[in-house]
Amino acid sequence: MRAVAVITTEAARAAQRVHRASPVAAAAMGRALSAAALLGADVKEAFRLEVQLDGDGPLGLVAAEIRQVGGEQWVRARVQHPEVDLPLRSDGKLAVGQAIGRQGAFRVWFEDAGGARYQSEVPLVTGEIGEDLAHYYWQSVQVPSAVAVGVLVGTDGTVTASGGVVVQALPGSEAEREAVAERFLGLQHLSHRIAEGATGEDLIRSVLPEPIHWLEREPLRFRCQCSRRRSLALLAHLPPEELQALAHEQHGAEVTCHYCRRRYRFSEAELEALWREGANRSQ
Numbered sequence: 565m566r567a568v569a570v571i572t573t574e575a576a577r578a579a580q581r582v583h584r585a586s587p588v589a590a591a592a593m594g595r596a597l598s599a600a601a602l603l604g605a606d607v608k609e610a611f612r613l614e615v616q617l618d619g620d621g622p623l624g625l626v627a628a629e630i631r632q633v634g635g636e637q638w639v640r641a642r643v644q645h646p647e648v649d650l651p652l653r654s655d656g657k658l659a660v661g662q663a664i665g666r667q668g669a670f671r672v673w674f675e676d677a678g679g680a681r682y683q684s685e686v687p688l689v690t691g692e693i694g695e696d697l698a699h700y701y702w703q704s705v706q707v708p709s710a711v712a713v714g715v716l717v718g719t720d721g722t723v724t725a726s727g728g729v730v731v732q733a734l735p736g737s738e739a740e741r742e743a744v745a746e747r748f749l750g751l752q753h754l755s756h757r758i759a760e761g762a763t764g765e766d767l768i769r770s771v772l773p774e775p776i777h778w779l780e781r782e783p784l785r786f787r788c789q790c791s792r793r794r795s796l797a798l799l800a801h802l803p804p805e806e807l808q809a810l811a812h813e814q815h816g817a818e819v820t821c822h823y824c825r826r827r828y829r830f831s832e833a834e835l836e837a838l839w840r841e842g843a844n845r846s847q
């Protein structure tokens with residue numbers, strides 16, 4: 565058996581703060597952050613991976629990205645409609661599946677160290693993210709996987725705990741599977757256990773039988789790598805007539821980062837310079 569656990573509490577709290585997200589939108593981003601971190605644990609070299617939940621629910625697109633930068637793991641998340649809130653389900657849980665939608669795609673974007681990009685997707689199963697990730701693992705690597713992702717939101721509406729666990733049954737583990745599956749049911753209250761202080765190791769210990777061989781432990785940080793320079797580079801892709809219109813009619817442009825909501829303002833002169841550069845290149 566193989567297991568990975570991630571604690572994404574700080575990242576989920578930061579995502580909720582920058583997007584001013586409702587409880588259900590924050591829970592969806594937290595679960596997506598855990599899904600991205602779990603998938604990212606399988607990649608060893610420099611990479612960028614994004615999980616996208618593209619469903620027909622009122623939140624619109626929900627996405628979380630993990631990027632390896634100099635031995636650190638940086639994560640960030642976005643949601644199209646962070647203000648959308650829904651009543652709790654009858655069992656008292658946040659209605660994440662309903663908010664994301666049950667029709668749509670669970671998509672994974674991957675960029676390797678050389679800049680090559682790959683994309684794969686499977687249909688959404690429930691929109692609750694845990695089941696969707698388990699389905700993705702089965703479809704993409706044909707390994708039976710149990711996934712739990714959870715976010716606890718306190719009575720004040722803010723995230724108090726977030727994390728996830730995946731356990732995969734490798735060939736030869738048939739004899740252990742039933743017992744592990746039974747112990748895995750205890751992770752239904754994953755976010756409560758994290759709120760009480762459980763570490764990733766504690767979560768794995770509660771599922772896997774001994775002996776456990778620990779592989780590695782890596783820090784995860786909420787961090788956006790957007791910059792003024794990158795935002796300007798995005799504007800450079802606009803057609804010249806649009807750049808000219810922005811410069812002369814709007815007297816500048818503003819670019820807002822979808823991940824951290826930071827705003828970058830560009831002057832009329834900067835846009836004109838960009839337009840002139842583009843015109844020179846195309847000659």
Ligand SMILES: [Zn+2]
Pocket residue numbers: 788789790791821822823824825826
């Ligand atoms: Zn940003």
